[in-house]
Amino acid sequence: MKFLPLLIVFFSTLFAGDNAxxxxxxxxxxxxxFKxxxxxxxxxxxAxxxxxxxFIVVFTCNTCPFAVKYEDRIxxxxxxxxxxGYVLLAINPNDPAVQPADTYDLMQDKAKEKGFVFPYLVDEGQKIYPQYGATKTPHVFLLDKNLVVKYIGAIDDNSDDASAVKEKYLENAIAALDKGSDPSPAQTKAIGCSIKAKKKV
Structure with a gap:
């Protein structure tokens, strides 16, 4: 029984870490x-x-295979x-020193090649994606006009095949917002590549 207090401390620390x-x-x-x-x-x-x-804020990039599959859909x-009346803003959160194919110049090339009709933004210094809690590319945040977060997660339920999509999570969330309702689900799991963060010295 003398180990019981130690176990309690261990599991408390473990779950506290998960919450953090x-x-x-x-x-x-x-x-x-942001600007x-x-x-x-x-x-x-x-503003x-x-x-x-x-606002539809999409964290995405040039390089992730999942992001590439969603380019046309975005x-x-x-x-x-x-x-x-909805504005889509795409943000590239990757550090180009870690992922060289996500440089500003190559972002310009990508936007031109794909004919992007939305601003494709650089998260210089990687200050914005941690505020939002984005972890993947792509990762979507739907905000109302007052910037209240209404939906977070995936665009739809099939990253591989747009023609096989059964649940359009983002579009369903926008439809709910239009009706003055809260989206359900309000959160789904984003499927994509991890964000390439600047290496700590």
Whole structure:
């Protein structure tokens, strides 16, 4: 029995560590705005869009195979929902020193090649993605016009095949937001590559 207190301390520490890992926003939190440079050389923030009904913030990149599979879908979503008043902003959170194919110049090439209709932004200094709690590329955050987080997670339920998608999580969440309802589910698991963080010295 003398080991029981030690076990209690061990498991308490273990679960406390798990809780500490889950940082970033949860549905219902208010997000902080940002001001980031896009591939067109201009700075963008959500405050620039006074009449927006909401914001689709997508953490993505040039290189992750999952992000590449979603490029056309993200572009289509941006086109579709721009007409309905929603602004899509894509942010590349990867450190180009860790992932050389995610440099600003190569982001410009990617945006031109794919005909991106949305700002493709650089998270310089990797300050924004930790605030949001993004862990994958792609990782989506749907915000209402007041920057309240309404949905977090995956775009849909099939990263491999757009034609085989059964659940369009993001689009369903936008539809709920349009009706004044809270999306259900409000959170799904993002499927993608880990964000390439700057190596600590």
């Amino acid at each position: 890992v889950s940082e970033g926003y949860q549905p219902g939190d208010k997000a902080t705005d 980031l440079k896009s591939v067109d050389g201009k700075m963008y923030s959500m 620039d869009y006074k009449d927006a009904k909401g 572009n289509a979503i941006a086109k579709k929902y721009k007409k309905q």
